[in-house]
Amino acid sequence: MATPHAPPPSSAAKQTELVWSSPACRQLIRNHSLRGTGVLAWGPAAGRQCYDLLVIGGGSGGLACAKEAAQLGKKVAVVDYVEPSPRGTRWGLGGTCVNVGCIPKKLMHQAALLGGMIRDAPHYGWGVAQAPHSWATLADAVQNHVKSLNWGHRVQLQDRKVKYFNVKASFVDTHTVCGVSKGGEETLLSAEHIVIATGGRPRYPTHIEGALEYGITSDDLFWLKESPGKTLVVGASYVALECAGLLTGLGLDTTVMIRSVPLRAFDQQMASLVTEHMAGHGTRILRGCAPEKVEKLPGQQLRVTWVDLTSDRKDAGTFDTVLWAIGRVPETASLNLEKAGVHTNPVTGKILVDAQEATSVPHIYAIGDVAEGRPELTPTAIMAGRLLAQRLSGRTSDLMDYSSVPTTVFTPLEYGCVGLSEEAAVARHGEEHVEVYHAFYKPLEFTVPQRDASQCYIKMVCLREPPQLVLGLHFLGPNAGEVIQGFALGIKCGASYQQLMRTVGIHPTCAEEVAKLRISKRSGLDPTVTGC
Missing domain, CATH: 3.30.390.30 (FAD/NAD-linked reductase, C-terminal dimerisation domain)
Structure with a gap:
C-alpha cells in the first residue's frame, strides 16, 4: 500500500521528552557520564530496584516470558505502558492481540459469520427473520471480554510474584531503564537480563493530508462505541482484509482500497481467491488506487480523494470512517536503544537479533513483532518468550524454530x-x-x-x-x-x-x-x- 512513513510524532517524541526531563533520570545520566565507564553496574544502588529479568512490554510474548521465568525461580519485573492512539483510544495489560488484535477481531468475525448462518437458517427449516445488527451490543460484549482478560493477566502476574510497573520505559544504560508513569513519577529498574517485547503499532500515512486527523486504525476500531458506518479500509494486509470482511458481514457498506497486491507475504493465487470472494459478497474493492487527501465535511462525513495509478485519473467518495491498515511500525522510538548499544535495522526500525533472540548486547533480548525477521504472530512470540526464559534459567538449550509456522487470515x-x-x-x-x-x-x-x-x-x-x-x-x-x-x-x-x-x-x-x-x-x- 502507501509508502512507509514514520509513525505520528505525538506519541514517541512527547514521551521521550518526558522521560529525559525527569530529575532522577537526568541525575543518573549525569553520574553515568561523570563516571565515564560507559556501563552502570546492574546490582543494588540508591533509588534503584533490581531484578534477575526485566521484561519491557506487556503483550503476549513478554508476559509469557515473564511468567515462565518467575515460575522457574527468577526475580522478574514487567514494565508496560500503552500510549493512547492519536484518536485517544486506550486499553489495558495484554498487548495488541488481547486488546486490539486477535481476540476482538475473531469475536467480531464470528458475529459476521452468524449473520450468514441466520440467512441460511430458513433453508434448514428454521423460521428465523434477518434482524438488523446492533454494533453497540457487540462492542459492549467484546470490550467486556477484553477487560476480563486484562484483569486475568494482572492476577496471573501477582500469583507468580512478578512485579508489574505501569510505566513507559527508556534505557539509561545496558542494565538500567528509567520508567515514567502517567503522573510523571520516575522509577529506576536494573536487571541482569532485559527482554524487549514492545511489539508494534499501526502505521499512519502522514504524507496524506487529513490522514492522522480524521482516520482511525485497528487500534481504534474494536473500541468504537458506535457503528463506524460506511467505511473505507485503506490497505492490502491481512488486517485490512479481515476488518473489511467483518464490517461487510455486519451489514456495513465497506470499500477496500488496494495500491498493488493483496496479502503480499502469502501465496498469491490464494490471495486472489480471497479478494474474489470478498468482492462477490458485498465488499467493494478499488484496485491500483492510492488516497491523496481526507477532508471533513460539514455533516461530519469524510470526503476522500484518490488517484487511479494506472490512468492517473482522480476520483472521490464520501465515507463515515476511514480505516488505515497499511502496515505496522515497531515500538522502539522512545526506548533510547542507543543508550544501551542495541542495534536496529535502519529501514524497518526493528531490533536485530540472533538465533538466541539476543541483540547486539548479549544480555538484552528482543522477541515478537519488535524483532527483525520474526513472524508477526502471537503464538510465535509466546513460544519464543517461554523458551528464552527456560534458557536463561538453565532448563534447556532449545531455540525457537520459526519454520513451518501455521497461520490463518480470518476473512469471510x-x-x-x-x-x-x-x-x-x-x-x-x-x-x-x-x-x-x-x-x-x-x-x-x-x-x-x-x-x-x-x-x-x-x-x-x-x-x-x-x-x-x-x-x-x-x-x-x-x-x-x-x-x-x-x-x-x-x-x-x-x-x-x-x-x-x-x-x-x-x-x-x-x-x-x-x-x-x-x-x-x-x-x-x-x-x-x-x-x-
Whole structure:
C-alpha cells in the first residue's frame, strides 16, 4: 500500500521528552557520564530496584516470558505502558492481540459469520427473520471480554510474584531503564537480563493530508462505541482484509482500497481467491488506487480523494470512517536503544537479533513483532518468550524454530496455511522440482442454502521427487484455522504426499478434502471435486 512513513510524532517524541526531563533520570545520566565507564553496574544502588529479568512490554510474548521465568525461580519485573492512539483510544495489560488484535477481531468475525448462518437458517427449516445488527451490543460484549482478560493477566502476574510497573520505559544504560508513569513519577529498574517485547503499532500515512486527523486504525476500531458506518479500509494486509470482511458481514457498506497486491507475504493465487470472494459478497474493492487527501465535511462525513495509478485519473467518495491498515511500525522510538548499544535495522526500525533472540548486547533480548525477521504472530512470540526464559534459567538449550509456522487470515472465507507458498517453493527448488496438488471443493453445509463455493480451494505444494515431501499446505474455506492446525504437525514432522494420501479423512468434512488431493496442476485436469 502507501509508502512507509514514520509513525505520528505525538506519541514517541512527547514521551521521550518526558522521560529525559525527569530529575532522577537526568541525575543518573549525569553520574553515568561523570563516571565515564560507559556501563552502570546492574546490582543494588540508591533509588534503584533490581531484578534477575526485566521484561519491557506487556503483550503476549513478554508476559509469557515473564511468567515462565518467575515460575522457574527468577526475580522478574514487567514494565508496560500503552500510549493512547492519536484518536485517544486506550486499553489495558495484554498487548495488541488481547486488546486490539486477535481476540476482538475473531469475536467480531464470528458475529459476521452468524449473520450468514441466520440467512441460511430458513433453508434448514428454521423460521428465523434477518434482524438488523446492533454494533453497540457487540462492542459492549467484546470490550467486556477484553477487560476480563486484562484483569486475568494482572492476577496471573501477582500469583507468580512478578512485579508489574505501569510505566513507559527508556534505557539509561545496558542494565538500567528509567520508567515514567502517567503522573510523571520516575522509577529506576536494573536487571541482569532485559527482554524487549514492545511489539508494534499501526502505521499512519502522514504524507496524506487529513490522514492522522480524521482516520482511525485497528487500534481504534474494536473500541468504537458506535457503528463506524460506511467505511473505507485503506490497505492490502491481512488486517485490512479481515476488518473489511467483518464490517461487510455486519451489514456495513465497506470499500477496500488496494495500491498493488493483496496479502503480499502469502501465496498469491490464494490471495486472489480471497479478494474474489470478498468482492462477490458485498465488499467493494478499488484496485491500483492510492488516497491523496481526507477532508471533513460539514455533516461530519469524510470526503476522500484518490488517484487511479494506472490512468492517473482522480476520483472521490464520501465515507463515515476511514480505516488505515497499511502496515505496522515497531515500538522502539522512545526506548533510547542507543543508550544501551542495541542495534536496529535502519529501514524497518526493528531490533536485530540472533538465533538466541539476543541483540547486539548479549544480555538484552528482543522477541515478537519488535524483532527483525520474526513472524508477526502471537503464538510465535509466546513460544519464543517461554523458551528464552527456560534458557536463561538453565532448563534447556532449545531455540525457537520459526519454520513451518501455521497461520490463518480470518476473512469471510478463511485462509489457513503452513509452510511455503507456491511462489516461494518454485523460487527455492525450481519449477521442474515442484508438484502442486489442488482441488476446488464444496462444503456440504453450503449445499442446502445453495451458497457460492467457487472460491473454496485447497492446494498442497510438494517436492516432485518421491516420496514428495510436503513444502506447504493452503486451505481456503470454513474453519480454516481448525483444519490447518492438525496438518501443521504432520508438515512440521516432515510429512510426505504419500503419507498424507494414506491418511483416512473424516467424512463428511472439509478437512478430508486435503487427504483426497489427487490432481496436480501439471496434469492440466479439472480439479473440481464432484460427487460426495
